[in-house]
Every structure is written in structure tokens, then in C-alpha cells.
Amino acid sequence: MVHYTEIVNATVETLNVDLGERSYPILIGGGLLQDAALLAQHVTGPDLLLVSNTTVAPLYSRTLEQCFPDRRIVQAILPDGESYKTLAAVGRLLDVLVANRFGRDATILALGGGVVGDTAGFAAACYQRGVAYVQLPTTLLAQVDSSVGGKTGVNHPGGKNLIGAFHQPVAVIADTTTLATLSDRELRAGLAEIIKYGLIRDAVFFAWLEESMDLLLAREPSALARAIRRSCEIKAEIVGRDEREQGERALLNLGHTFGHAIESATGYSGWLHGEAVGAGLAMAAAMSRALGTLDAEQVERVRALLTRTGLPTMAPDVRASSALDHMRIDKKVKAGRIRLVLLRGIGDAHVTGDYPDDDLRATIAAHFG
Numbered sequence: 001m002v003h004y005t006e007i008v009n010a011t012v013e014t015l016n017v018d019l020g021e022r023s024y025p026i027l028i029g030g031g032l033l034q035d036a037a038l039l040a041q042h043v044t045g046p047d048l049l050l051v052s053n054t055t056v057a058p059l060y061s062r063t064l065e066q067c068f069p070d071r072r073i074v075q076a077i078l079p080d081g082e083s084y085k086t087l088a089a090v091g092r093l094l095d096v097l098v099a100n101r102f103g104r105d106a107t108i109l110a111l112g113g114g115v116v117g118d119t120a121g122f123a124a125a126c127y128q129r130g131v132a133y134v135q136l137p138t139t140l141l142a143q144v145d146s147s148v149g150g151k152t153g154v155n156h157p158g159g160k161n162l163i164g165a166f167h168q169p170v171a172v173i174a175d176t177t178t179l180a181t182l183s184d185r186e187l188r189a190g191l192a193e194i195i196k197y198g199l200i201r202d203a204v205f206f207a208w209l210e211e212s213m214d215l216l217l218a219r220e221p222s223a224l225a226r227a228i229r230r231s232c233e234i235k236a237e238i239v240g241r242d243e244r245e246q247g248e249r250a251l252l253n254l255g256h257t258f259g260h261a262i263e264s265a266t267g268y269s270g271w272l273h274g275e276a277v278g279a280g281l282a283m284a285a286a287m288s289r290a291l292g293t294l295d296a297e298q299v300e301r302v303r304a305l306l307t308r309t310g311l312p313t314m315a316p317d318v319r320a321s322s323a324l325d326h327m328r329i330d331k332k333v334k335a336g337r338i339r340l341v342l343l344r345g346i347g348d349a350h351v352t353g354d355y356p357d358d359d360l361r362a363t364i365a366a367h368f369g
């Protein structure tokens with residue numbers, strides 16, 4: 001069990017994801033998982049299913065459980081790993097809900113990283129056509145990305161995230177104290193997504209990241225809280241305007257089409273998602289340079305920040321031809337054309353299918369083996 005060193009709940013930042021009747025708050029702060037009063041405000045229902053995994057549950061589930069002395073809490077602990085983000089895992093969660101006769105007023109608590117959040121969220125979307133769930137993200141990536149926006153789902157042997165549903169949580173409660181136990185590598189993977197937000201929408205935030213990267217890597221609490229808050233603000237704003245990815249939400253895939261090529265060509269092993277996104281951001285910047293929308297100095301800033309964060313900017317272990325094949329089967333291909341998120345400047349991303357194929361091939365050749 002973890003003993004919190006920070007003062008509980010010194011500051012709680014609250015943001016709102018504005019989706020009409022599906023709106024919900026994002027709460028960010030230290031020690032929130034042991035703040036019974038705050039949790040009680042956002043977690044409703046008499047019956048709670050606490051979903052976590054074998055790594056995170058021993059660290060934080062007891063703390064959380066103690067906050068709900070008057071509720072029935074059933075725990076479902078999944079094995080740890082992306083390979084368990086499956087329909088079988090969802091089936092297990094549904095079995096537990098049924099076995100315990102949970103009703104429509106049940107609430108699912110998703111305590112963990114993106115794998116737990118996506119799996120538990122999808123179970124919540126399916127059970128009795130949808131029950132409430134609360135995201136309690138414990139990785140940096142989950143706190144800035146996967147817990148916000150309502151995309152839930154699991155992998156299929158035929159591809160990642162192929163099965164899922166849009167189902168918004170009733171609240172996202174990000175306890176930044178949990179990041180203390182995260183590995184450096186997972187921390188850096190989360191920072192890749194944070195850099196992504198600066199590149200998409202906010203040059204001032206990007207510049208602040210350049211100044212503050214050492215503090216972030218040292219896990220300085222106020223720097224981390226600020227980075228998480230700004231990232232969530234940007235994601236919430238984009239999701240608020242385009243919940244189901246008809247348009248603008250695709251901007252959030254900056255670096256991801258290139259990144260997915262790395263992940264799928266390497267069989268989703270070896271590289272963390274955030275590492276692949278890091279290299280993908282460098283490639284998106286280079287491609288933007290080839291198209292003349294980014295200058296050499298801006299590309300260098302992107303590469304330098306990724307490097308200082310300890311993220312890769314190349315994928316030498318993936319063959320260029322194989323990377324291109326994997327990009328073509330990416331979900332985001334429309335009418336046979338790979339749509340890319342590219343940059344018109346730092347803080348100004350756009351989606352386009354309008355580029356010479358030669359530039360894409362050259363970018364890939366320069367970054368893959």
C-alpha cells in the first residue's frame with residue numbers, strides 16, 4: 001500500500017468536458033484517490049465494480065475501497081498488459097456484474113492505465129445497454145489522453161481497438177500522486193502525448209514544455225499538474241466539438257498514423273505506444289517540412305524536445321516498405337488515400353489527404369530502416 005507524502009487535496013483543478021447531457025468533470029490533483037468526500041460527490045450508485053489490474057490494484061485499490069464504507073464494492077482484477085485488452089476480459093467483467101446481480105444503477109470504477117480504462121469502459125457501455133463509469137487513470141498517458149473522450153474498446157486478433165463504443169464516463173478523477181510509482185519509460189510515453197497537444201493547438205504550451213521538460217522528467221508535482229491540465233483542456237475542447245470523430249477530433253491522431261505503422265510492423269511489442277507516437281511526431285514534422293509548411297528550425301525544435309524527453313525520433317528497426325503497407329491498412333484511410341495530420345506551424349495541426357506520394361515515401365525512407 002502506498003503512503004501519500006503530499007498533502008491530500010491541496011489543490012484540485014476541475015475542467016469540464018462539454019457534451020450537453022453527457023458533460024462531465026475532469027478533476028486533477030494530488031491524493032484524490034483517498035478523498036472520500038470528493039469521490040462520493042462523483043461516484044453514485046449503491047453498487048460499485050472496481051476494475052483494475054494485478055500491478056495497480058495492490059498499490060491503490062485498498063485506499064480507494066476505504067473511501068466507500070457504505071457501498072457494496074466488488075473487485076475485478078485483470079492481468080496486466082495490452083494483450084489482455086480483449087473481448088474475453090470484457091466477458092469476465094460482465095460475468096462478475098451478472099453474478100453479483102448488479103443493476104442499471106451500478107457504477108464501474110476503472111482504476112489503472114489506458115488498458116484498464118478502455119476495457120472497463122467498454123464493459124460499462126455494454127452492460128444493460130450502458131451503466132455509469134468513472135475513470136481513475138493512474139498512468140500519465142491515461143491522465144492526459146485515454147481517460148478523456150469516451151472512446152472505449154478492446155483489441156481483436158485482426159487489429160487494435162477494432163471493437164468498441166463511444167461511451168462517456170461520468171467523471172475523470174486523475175490523482176497525480178499515483179504517477180510516483182510509474183516507471184520512467186511509461187512517464188516518457190505519456191509525455192509524448194503531451195508534446196502532441198502543444199504541437200496540435202498551443203505554441204505557448206509547447207514553448208513551456210521546452211522550458212520545463214527537466215522538471216517534468218523529475219516529476220515535479222506542479223509542473224506535472226500544469227501539463228496534465230493543459231493537455232486535458234485541449235482534448236476536452238476538441239472532443240466537445242467533435243465527439244464522434246467526424247472531423248476535428250482526427251487532429252488528436254497527430255503522429256499516430258506514422259506511430260501505428262511502427263507498432264503494427266513490430267507486432268505491438270518492443271515499442272510503447274507513446275514511443276511510437278514520439279517517432280511519429282518527428283515524422284509528421286519532417287513531412288510538413290517537405291511540403292513547405294514548417295521550416296527547418298521548427299522541425300529541429302520538435303526533434304530536440306522529443307530527444308530531451310528520451311523519446312525516439314526514428315524507427316530504424318522497421319523496414320520502410322513494411323511501414324508503408326501498415327499505414328495503408330490503418331483505419332483512417334479514406335477512399336484509398338492516407339489522410340495525415342500535418343503541421344502548418346508549431347501549435348497548428350491540420351488533417352489532409354493532399355500531398356505528393358513521393359514526399360510521404362521520402363519521409364518514410366528517411367525515418368525507417
Ligand SMILES: NC(=O)c1ccc[n+]([C@@H]2O[C@H](COP(=O)([O-])OP(=O)(O)OC[C@H]3O[C@@H](n4cnc5c(N)ncnc54)[C@H](O)[C@@H]3O)[C@@H](O)[C@H]2O)c1
Pocket residue numbers: 053055056059080081082085112113114115116118138139140141142145146147148149150151152161178179180181182183186189273
Ligand atoms: N480511449 C482512448 O481514447 C485511448 C487513447 C489513447 C490510448 N488508449 C489506449 O490506452 C492503452 C495504453 O495506456 P497506458 O499507456 O496507460 O498503458 P497501460 O494501461 O498498459 O499501463 C502501462 C503500465 O503501467 C502500469 N501502471 C499503471 N499505473 C501505474 C502506476 N500508477 N504505477 C505503476 N505502474 C502503473 C500498468 O499496469 C502497465 O503495466 C492502449 O491500449 C491504447 O490503445 C486509449
Ligand SMILES: [Zn+2]
Pocket residue numbers: 145193256273277
Ligand atoms: Zn496515443
